[in-house]
Amino acid sequence: MFRKGIVITVAVAATLIASATAALAAVSFIYPAPNSWVERSNYLILKLNNPEITGVKINVNGVPGDLLEVSSTEYRKAFQDLLIVQPVWDRGRNEVSVEAYVGKDRAETAQALIYYSPPGDQVAPPPEFTRYLFHLPDSELRCVGCHTMEPSATQAMSTREKENPCIGCHKRMLNVKFVHGPAGTYSCVYCHKETSSPKYAVVKREAALCNECHEDKAAEFAKKKFVHGPIAGGMCEVCHDSHGSANYGQLKAPVNDLCLSCHESVRRIPHVVRTTTGEGHPVSGRKDPSAPKSGREMSCISCHNPHAGNVRYYFQNDSADRLQLCQMCHNK
CATH class of the missing domain: 2.60.40.10 (Immunoglobulins)
Incomplete structure (x- = not known):
């Protein structure tokens, strides 16, 4: 060691x-x-x-x-x-x-x-x-003695670990719980081009690249009245790792940590309501009653859509009536 x-x-x-x-x-x-x-x-x-x-x-x-x-x-x-x-x-x-x-x-x-x-x-x-x-x-x-530094198109597109020239050195980045689809199938050249400068750089970044595959999501967001700032700016990589991460959705940090890195004021005041204990509505530490089958813990996305919505604050049920949002979990 x-x-x-x-x-x-x-x-x-x-x-x-x-x-x-x-x-x-x-x-x-x-x-x-x-x-x-x-x-x-x-x-x-x-x-x-x-x-x-x-x-x-x-x-x-x-x-x-x-x-x-x-x-x-x-x-x-x-x-x-x-x-x-x-x-x-x-x-x-x-x-x-x-x-x-x-x-x-x-x-x-x-x-x-x-x-x-x-x-x-x-x-x-x-x-x-x-x-x-x-x-x-x-x-x-320095590496040509052991590694194929000028792979053929067939080698570069191979989904077999032993044949793909990228995986010998880069497989470690895939040793995470949530791996992005193209990375998981070793489809590196979908995004990284040998002819780019520098070599293997991505020729497009952010939404311009992501929307080539996720055009359905781009169309979905375009129909919403309110679009979250990073999405409106086409900045997918602010939140998502393009290869994989330990967090759901290849997020670069756990949901709440990621959201509060920008929305820091939420940490300082009781959120939504003040309960009998003086604290705000819980946003962690409990199972999410809005998605009981997922087994996930409560987080910011229990109530807020992180991408877009038809009402201010991107409520998950797209209702402007806040009580209707509450009733997603509190059926009383």
Whole structure:
């Protein structure tokens, strides 16, 4: 273990092509690059650049890691001079220090700053950090020994895990409870185009892309009198992760956390009514009586449609009479 929650990853490796005459250099950061920001805590890939290195320690924000042995014949055969680990970044700035050892002696050190901005983060990365892009010619050249970096159209469209060239490195993002349909069938090229710049970028974003498949929802919202601000602005990705998440509907955060990240004032006052306890109407912690078969917990969407409605506040029953909304649960 490097630190709490960090484990060595042996499922995926990228083999670097190294010149036999190249001079030995200090440990280098392959992914993420120094002074870059990422939105997923999936890999930290280091190139050791020195065949004499026998162990590596990784320290993150001052928390020391264990010594990782990299000198065995089996390890070198599989990974050559790469070290691939799964980090658990702290949200925001991460100071990463790498110590390389030859036997018991520390031979080299390397440092980098990495900024972690997970999906749904309301704070933009500082300007001194640039978004990390991997699929550039120099980066891809490091991986051609093991990976297909120029897949055919048939390979790119394959729904078989062993054949699809994207899944070897990107499958980890699908290890969540709720996976978006195209991502779950490995249909990456529906949205990501090899001919785009940079490579595999999506040529459209937000509603312009989502509505190519979800045109029925776009038509449904267009018929409503009131459309929620993000929907009116075509900003689907403000709330939804296009690959998957731990939350229903691929939401970037649990329903109430997501809603209250914008509607913060709701936290500060009793909601709707003041009960005999002095508190407002419950919005969590109880089963949702408006959808008894779903087994879901009460949340903002128990009463409000998060996309659109025919009445102000997007009531789920589309009635302007608030008592009729209450009667969805309170049949008295």
